Amino acid sequence: MNTPKVAEHIINWLKDYATNAKVNGFVVGISGGIDSAVTSTLCAKTGLPTLCVELPIHQAKSQVSRANEHIKQLKERFSNVSEAEVNLTSTFEDFKTVVPPVESSPKVDLALANTRARLRMTTLYYFAGIQGLLVAGTGNKVEDFGVGFYTKYGDGGVDLSPIADLVKSEVYELAAYLDVPSSIQKAQPTDGLFGDSRTDEDQIGASYDELEWAMEMQNAGKNVDDFSGRELEVYKIYTRLNRINQHKMIPIPICEIPKELK
Template identity: 40%
Template sequence: MIKSRKSPEEIVFLIENWIRQKTLESSSCGGVVGLSGGIDSAVVAVLLRRVFGENMLAIKMPCHSIEEDNLHADLLIEKFDLPWALVDLSETYDSLVKAVKLRTDSLAVANIKPRLRMTTLYAFAQSHGYLVCGTGNKAELTVGYFTKHGDSGVDLLPLGDLTKSEVRDVAEYLDIPSVIVEKAPSAGLWEGQTDEIEMGLSYDQIDNFIIGQTDGDKTNEIQTRFNSTKHKREIPPICELF
């Protein structure tokens, strides 16, 4: 386990103040987050509840999703009395996949799911005057493990400077149910999918890279991925003519 750079209490205090400040700067009045049933979205949802009270929304957006994730999302909603909404994207996804006529087992098709969720979150956020709060952490951002214009399509990234280990520490501090904290992280793109299997890297290996602990070939691999996914962390380049 990677030792946190700050205590969970300090991290929560800093993030909550940062969210308040960014909300004031944007003349917004709350936040919306997609609730997947996983640890990252759980942490963001609880932070928004603490900061905004009733002026937040946790949106469940199943898309042929695993029932266990839905149950875990409901568990969080009940425990923290989260304002929430449900938008089942399964039929919308099926219609779009049919229209684009691509192989259903391709990554391009799998990435339609987070892009549909992004569109849904912005529809709710704009109608309420809220900001879309993403769930990406520093480990995922480092290796580019997110969908461009999907789960990266957000206004704020409250966990963006936290290692995965720090996210776990914060989740425990916030008293998020252990069944959510301890389960294998997954983007839920398909049955049996897990983050670490898909990446071919463990979160501890990526966390070590972030805090400067070298790990031979893994360090080189992570650095290569960081370099090759730079475009995913930046706004599109502009062809400047003048």
């Protein structure tokens, strides 16, 4: 990948999109992870106002410290960067008290994890609305179009996606080029939605390098009969998630009414 040219292309794309949309700039949710760090840096390099928002909900200290380190670095490098913090922990806890109580289960845990992401999305759009900003998405290609590893109408609820055509390894290349803090570059990817130390790999069952490989194999027309051992296991993980998460990747189905019924 021609990293400098790719960075320049994304920065110009962001700037042109914001100018044509007649908005002031961008708002990005900062998690302490690689994707939000790269996205916010690219937004900052447009020269347009870039608001970095921390949205902790029972967040691990390591994630908070990495987010703080990144925002501090960005503000030192770019005068157009500002910050805000909205601790949504009490809001999340209040939500749990007003919905009907149910017995704890993996489905409940997942529903609450997705609720965290949707509370954050709502908050980002609050800032976007009052400051005339676009919500910049932080999803990469493997997450958004490979395994659907994001929350529908949560971190998937955005106005534009600057890095969604880059696989994770390319995001890391950009991070190094953009001088993202090394603590973020070295950290294990995690969505931080469960309030524990589980990583993305723990949840998915495969690393991003493995998922990139599986994505390439599927695009090349390979099938399960072409693999064995760990490769077969990874390919099955990838294709299963790709299949069941298609509802996140395709437009919302519309029931079209036949003309003769109108």
